Amino acid sequence: EPEVTQxxxxxxxxxxxxVILRCVPxxxxxxxxxxxxxxxxxxxxxxxxxxxEISEKSxxxxxxxxxxxxxxxxxxxxxxxTKLEDSAMYFCASSDVGGGNQPQHFGDGTRxxxx
Amino acid sequence: GQQVMQIPQxxxxxxxxxxxxxxxxxxxxxxxxxxKQRPGGHPVFLIQLVKSxxxxxxxxxxxxxxxxxxxxxxxxxATQTTDVGTYFCAGRGRNYQLIWGAGTKxxxxx
Numbered sequence: 001e002p003e004v005t006q007x008x009x010x011x012x013x014x015x016x017x018x019v020i021l022r023c024v025p026x027x028x029x030x031x032x033x034x035x036x037x038x039x040x041x042x043x044x045x046x047x048x049x050x051x052x053e054i055s056e057k058s059x060x061x062x063x064x065x066x067x068x069x070x071x072x073x074x075x076x077x078x079x080x081x082t083k084l085e086d087s088a089m090y091f092c093a094s095s096d097v098g099g100g101n102q103p104q105h106f107g108d109g110t111r112x113x114x115x
Numbered sequence: 116g117q118q119v120m121q122i123p124q125x126x127x128x129x130x131x132x133x134x135x136x137x138x139x140x141x142x143x144x145x146x147x148x149x150x151k152q153r154p155g156g157h158p159v160f161l162i163q164l165v166k167s168x169x170x171x172x173x174x175x176x177x178x179x180x181x182x183x184x185x186x187x188x189x190x191x192x193a194t195q196t197t198d199v200g201t202y203f204c205a206g207r208g209r210n211y212q213l214i215w216g217a218g219t220k221x222x223x224x225x
Contacts, residue, residue, distance in 0.1 A: 041217075042215060042216070042217040042218055043152075043158060043203060043205075043215045043218070044215070045212060045213065045214075045215065048212060056212045091157055091158070101146065101207070102163075103148065103160035104148075104158075104160065104213070105160070106157040106158050106159070107157060108156070108157050109157055
């Protein structure tokens with residue numbers, strides 16, 4: 001069964017540094033998402049992306065965050081200047097139809113630890 | 116803004132007992148999805164409910180969507196150790212994105 005893959009599985013970074021989290025969505029999917037989950041807490045929506053542009057973003061997704069689809073397969077989340085409170089699990093998801101009408105398929109996540 | 120409240124936060128049960136989690140929305144939802152997250156894992160889609168009053172079953176799991184499409188529940192009959200994890204509801208609201216509940220963690224007492 002097709003999967004969403006995320007790399008790296010764990011990223012440790014000094015506060016203030018930039019990080020890029022990478023995702024390869026399922027190949028025929030058109031809608032891509034990033035979520036954040038602080039340890040033991042709820043899944044928080046960050047951003048959705050379709051047709052090479054952001055379709056929706058949450059209040060969490062401020063100017064420190066950006067997303068990009070640099071080629072036909074990768075979908076990246078960049079955090080420009082990391083803060084301690086950015087430490088969390090970051091999940092990428094994709095769906096073949098947007099608007100919350102179809103299941104979202106999640107990757108295994110990247111655990112981001114800010115020191 | 117739109118919110119989906121999910122209760123309880125935790126439920127401890129003996130293996131074989133039933134488990135129920137409830138979601139309530141401040142506004143009418145177009146649909147509601149349920150996901151399961153095993154410890155250390157990622158959310159996995161379980162089911163989607165669309166119609167008012169809809170009830171769907173998956174083996175020991177029963178999912179309901181309220182008549183007003185503002186609430187939903189998941190009931191597990193005779194829990195097993197494989198049911199352990201956190202169950203999330205996610206409703207599609209006005210802005211067409213999924214609004215996630217906080218999740219209910221199912222814990223099996225040793």
